[in-house]
Amino acid sequence: MKKYVLGMMAGALLAMGGTAHAEKTRVGFAPEAYPPFWVADANGNWTGWEVEIIDAVCAEAKLDCERVPVAWEGIIPALLGGKIDMIMNSMRINDERRKVIDFSNKYYEVPTVVVAAKSATVDTTPESMDGKIIGVQVSTGQQAYAEKNFGANASEIRGYNTQDEVYQDLAAGRIDVAIDGVVAMNEFLKSASGAECCESKGVLKRDPSTLGEGYGVGLRKGDDALKAKINDAIAAIRKNGTYDAITKKYFDFDIYGGD
Template sequence: MKKIFVCIALASAAAGVCAKDWTTIRFGVDATYAPFESKAANGDVVGLDIDLGNEICHRLNAKCVWVESDFDGLIPALNARKFDAVLSSMTITPQRAEQIAFSDMIYKTPTRLVTRQGANLQPSPESLKGKAVGVEQGTIQETYAKKNWAPKGVQVVAYQNQDQAYADLIAGRLDATLQDEVQADVGFLKTSRGTGFQFSGQEIPTGEAAIGLRKDDADLKGKIDGAIAAMVRDGTFLKIEKKYISVDLRTN
């Protein structure tokens, strides 16, 4: 009993003094971003990130719990302790790193523009001036478009989730959407919804994705980093990745 009281007293003074119980890890996820994360017909969340998270939990002898959230609410919810980590194709940025910690890289996240076939648009402010481009709220694509395109006459329209952006693109209310290249390829262009649409222009390098963590959970970061390294080393990471995509996002 004395040890418990000492631990409680020290916890408020120095984060990480007492080891936390990570037998359950709650991952926050925006389930509108196939093939990384989406909803199956039975309501389960599925995808590359889900399989990676479940494998991490398996290696840490922990139970995985998936908590759904809109993407722009993931960091506030993480810091409010509604879950323990974010595994949702979240790219590392200086702005995000001010608010949370990140695991080691899980994969790279290039960005592409999607337009209707024959639109003759390019991912540049000159080409897109006067056009409406859809982005998902809170993403690096929203930040990029608002910084580089909006001041030069491009209408950047932010949506609560990626599916809403695609719906308006299909309906003709948008001229283009800007999002993760793999997500657009597998989650839209290679589906029936993507008929008549295409990538336009070259990819935009936009960084590396990792698992988001609270800054005071260094012990959990250490465990997750160790699991990621082991998965890469023994080939499990690549095996999971190949279920969903044909390229290795860690090297391409």
């Protein structure tokens, strides 16, 4: 009987080990278009630069990843609550977020720009924002930058749940200024409404305290084994050419932004 019970326990442990090995790593992302990083087809399937980078990192790290849609404003609580295992959705690394979560090394970094109506006399200085309504997506580095650098000058810093809403109100004249990364903003300026109304007014100075140190994978504090796998995978795809091969399909510049 004793041998039988021990055999049963061993079998159960083996089964548990097999189940653990088969568990998926849940990658949280906000289900909103952000071309060319995230683009949904008619069937709701996502493609784009960041989607391909996620797949490449997971493959290199030998992780069975599953993308899980989560509203942006709830994505960090979802990570902390164990609903997802990591965030890979253009999240800037900064000190404020480091208070509650950990980050991998960066996997890209791009400049942030100011965009306004073609006729607007706006640039990147606080003085030029006097009396202006500035639109930003909530819980982003752009929001933090605007509040820190333009809060005393702007009449309002208006937060939106999605960047698309910022663009819509800018094109409609309901806000005066929008702030966003150059890649996404260029996509807006190529669109019919963006090309008609607006133009870039300049690149903001780099400010790691708000705009962060690049974009990294968000992780729970203490999840060091997963962090090591992700960091190793990012370094490996950079070294073996996979990163460059994916990037050349979407951009004509080095999106990694230097070391």
